[in-house]
Amino acid sequence: xxxxxxxxxxxxxxxxVSHSASxxxxxxxxxxxxxxxxxxxxxxxxxxxGDAVEALRAxxxxxxxxxxxxxxxxVEYLDEVDPLAKKMGAVNTIVNRDxxxxxxxxxxPGFVAAIKQDFGLDVSGKQVVLLGAGGSSRGIVVSLLEAxxxxxxxxxxxxxxxxxxxxxxxxxxxxxCALTDTLANDVLSQADLVVNTTSVGMVPDTQQSPLQDFSxxxxxxxxxxxxxxxxxxxxxxxSEQAGARISNGVSMLAGQGVLAFELFTGSKCxxxxxxxxxxxGMS
Ligand code: ATR
Numbered sequence: 264x265x266x267x268x269x270x271x272x273x274x275x276x277x278x279x280v281s282h283s284a285s286x287x288x289x290x291x292x293x294x295x296x297x298x299x300x301x302x303x304x305x306x307x308x309x310x311x312x313g314d315a316v317e318a319l320r321a322x323x324x325x326x327x328x329x330x331x332x333x334x335x336x337x338v339e340y341l342d343e344v345d346p347l348a349k350k351m352g353a354v355n356t357i358v359n360r361d362x363x364x365x366x367x368x369x370x371x372p373g374f375v376a377a378i379k380q381d382f383g384l385d386v387s388g389k390q391v392v393l394l395g396a397g398g399s400s401r402g403i404v405v406s407l408l409e410a411x412x413x414x415x416x417x418x419x420x421x422x423x424x425x426x427x428x429x430x431x432x433x434x435x436x437x438x439x440c441a442l443t444d445t446l447a448n449d450v451l452s453q454a455d456l457v458v459n460t461t462s463v464g465m466v467p468d469t470q471q472s473p474l475q476d477f478s479x480x481x482x483x484x485x486x487x488x489x490x491x492x493x494x495x496x497x498x499x500x501x502s503e504q505a506g507a508r509i510s511n512g513v514s515m516l517a518g519q520g521v522l523a524f525e526l527f528t529g530s531k532c533x534x535x536x537x538x539x540x541x542x543x544g545m546s
Pocket of ligand 1: 396420463
């Protein structure tokens with residue numbers, strides 16, 4: 264890679280950021296497509312988000328991805344936020360358009376693309392069940408509604424938190440239920456797609472699962488976990504043993520990356536290429 268005054272600088276804001284798969288994924292794609300761009304991780308302390316966003320203008324940085332814990336905090340410093348990202352209340356991609364900073368969120372759309380890639384499932388008209396009602400869940404719900412799903416049921420440990428999210432989104436296709444409700448198994452068994460968006464099962468709690476009972480699983484039902492480390496959570500392995508088709512969050516990471524790549528560079532890169540880079544970095 265040769266850097267010059269013409270090289271476009273792109274990056275990611277996070278804290279910590281050293282674990283991020285994005286630099287390797289984007290830099291490999293620039294190299295593959297012969298683009299004069301470089302992707303840099305920036306560790307931004309929580310109190311410095313405003314300064315970091317302002318620096319994008321001062322340094323003519325082309326754009327950045329935004330990861331934990333800054334996705335919500337960056338919103339107030341931007342000149343414009345895309346309507347979907349506004350609904351999600353979170354931005355994961357900032358594009359610098361001649362000094363005007365525009366925020367997008369490619370996490371939810373990346374998830375919808377991943378479901379199509381992994382399962383061949385077009386979510387339009389489908390019944391979806393999500394476990395969890397945090398920030399990741401909200402992004403996915405907004406994108407599923409946008410993609411014309413028939414219904415989304417949010418199962419959460421704290422049903423009040425799920426209710427608050429559903430009320431704030433105000434869509435008749437949304438309903439909520441407690442994770443431990445006796446009706447949960449009926450709802451789960453009728454779903455075309457079941458998604459874990461909670462952090463339960465992530466390293467180091469790999470023996471944990473948000474559900475204990477998997478008797479609801481139908482043969483061939485699509486079950487997804489947004490966690491990718493470990494690659495197969497207990498939730499996924501139990502679902503698979505009960506007959507489900509399973510996939511993990513690597514594809515969502517690739518999907519959001521492909522969409523952000525296009526926003527930054529105006530060029531397209533393939534989903535498979537991005538996924539390969541992430542898997543290379545994990546092996
Ligand atoms: P994120 O922004 O990554 O989605 P979050 O906002 O902290 O993370 O949300 C975490 C989600 O995981 C929540 O839905 C949380 O449930 P509560 O709203 O009841 O707290 C869920 N979660 C976390 N630990 C859990 C556990 N041990 N069992 C069930 N759900 C859990």
